[in-house]
Amino acid sequence: MPAGPHLIGTRGSPLALWQARHVRECLMDAHSLGEGDVDLAVITTSGDRIQDQPLRDLGGKGLFTKEIDEALLRGDVALAVHSMKDLPTTLPDRLSIAAVLPRADVRDAFLSPKAASLMELPPGAVVGTSSLRRGAQVKRRRPDLRVIDFRGNVETRLRKLDEGVADATLLAMAGLDRLGLASKAASALSADEMLPAVAQGAIAVLARTGDEETHALLAPLNDPDTETAVTCERAFLARLDGSCRTPIAGLAEIADGILRFRGLILSPGGAEWHDIEVTGAAANAEALGRDAGDELLVRAGPNFLASLP
Numbered sequence: 001m002p003a004g005p006h007l008i009g010t011r012g013s014p015l016a017l018w019q020a021r022h023v024r025e026c027l028m029d030a031h032s033l034g035e036g037d038v039d040l041a042v043i044t045t046s047g048d049r050i051q052d053q054p055l056r057d058l059g060g061k062g063l064f065t066k067e068i069d070e071a072l073l074r075g076d077v078a079l080a081v082h083s084m085k086d087l088p089t090t091l092p093d094r095l096s097i098a099a100v101l102p103r104a105d106v107r108d109a110f111l112s113p114k115a116a117s118l119m120e121l122p123p124g125a126v127v128g129t130s131s132l133r134r135g136a137q138v139k140r141r142r143p144d145l146r147v148i149d150f151r152g153n154v155e156t157r158l159r160k161l162d163e164g165v166a167d168a169t170l171l172a173m174a175g176l177d178r179l180g181l182a183s184k185a186a187s188a189l190s191a192d193e194m195l196p197a198v199a200q201g202a203i204a205v206l207a208r209t210g211d212e213e214t215h216a217l218l219a220p221l222n223d224p225d226t227e228t229a230v231t232c233e234r235a236f237l238a239r240l241d242g243s244c245r246t247p248i249a250g251l252a253e254i255a256d257g258i259l260r261f262r263g264l265i266l267s268p269g270g271a272e273w274h275d276i277e278v279t280g281a282a283a284n285a286e287a288l289g290r291d292a293g294d295e296l297l298v299r300a301g302p303n304f305l306a307s308l309p
């Protein structure tokens with residue numbers, strides 16, 4: 001054991017802190033560690049600093065992880081905890097995923113003081129979301145609704161909803177649950193109504209490639225079915241684009257070694273979409289996701305992704 005505690009790098013948002021503390025507890029339980037053996041190191045990322053621009057104009061993913069990756073590579077921290085859906089499909093050189101925690105609720109929550117569900121919102125109502133995926137699926141189901149950009153962390157978005165900036169918003173159920181805010185949800189959207197983001201509800205722990213001690217420490221925290229499901233979803237995403245400019249959704253579910261994957265790409269306005277569903281052996285997760293991505297590219301045609309702004 002090295003001198004000093006194992007340090008966990010994390011963003012400072014309430015959700016990030018909850019997740020990092022959760023990993024800390026899991027590590028302490030798995031290895032019977034004491035209070036001082038694992039500690040958090042809060043790191044501010046560019047994504048946290050820049051609050052006034054839509055995320056997709058800022059170079060997309062990696063924005064919330066760059067400074068934490070650098071701290072890992074320098075050896076300032078031994079591990080880093082991230083919402084897996086915020087991780088780019090290609091990890092930085094010399095970093096790898098050491099554990100994927102058991103997945104929480106994958107669904108999106110519908111929040112509104114005006115209606116119990118998306119379909120019950122009055123005509124022309126305003127939905128606030130910064131997610132192209134959610135916005136496009138809202139328009140797909142309800143072309144009459146107006147989607148406006150809604151940034152900030154979970155608490156900020158809830159405040160904006162209270163202030164009447166929008167009539168409704170959508171947030172990941174997993175995040176609300178973790179923050180003790182599940183009661184704010186009017187309902188949960190089914191995956192058929194609103195297909196979740198790739199890796200939604202999963203927490204990934206990163207470590208330096210080759211840091212065997214930290215990898216061994218984290219191994220008991222890994223959930224194989226969640227790892228398999230997100231491997232399929234991320235292979236799908238990698239095939240399609242991976243930038244924040246394309247509305248993409250994907251969900252793999254595993255039961256008895258059989259994997260069912262649903263994938264969806266949409267035009268930002270939700271008027272055009274292409275979906276796919278495949279089933280196969282969970283052992284082929286990566287190929288299933290990749291092939292589903294290739295098949296959607298064929299179905300959508302070469303102009304679909306190219307024509308997006």
Ligand SMILES: NCc1[nH]cc(CCC(=O)O)c1CC(=O)O
Nearest residue numbers: 083086171172174175200201202
């Ligand atoms: N993009 C922000 C983000 N990243 C992870 C979560 C919630 C937890 C999860 O989806 O795993 C959220 C908030 C949200 O989408 O409502």
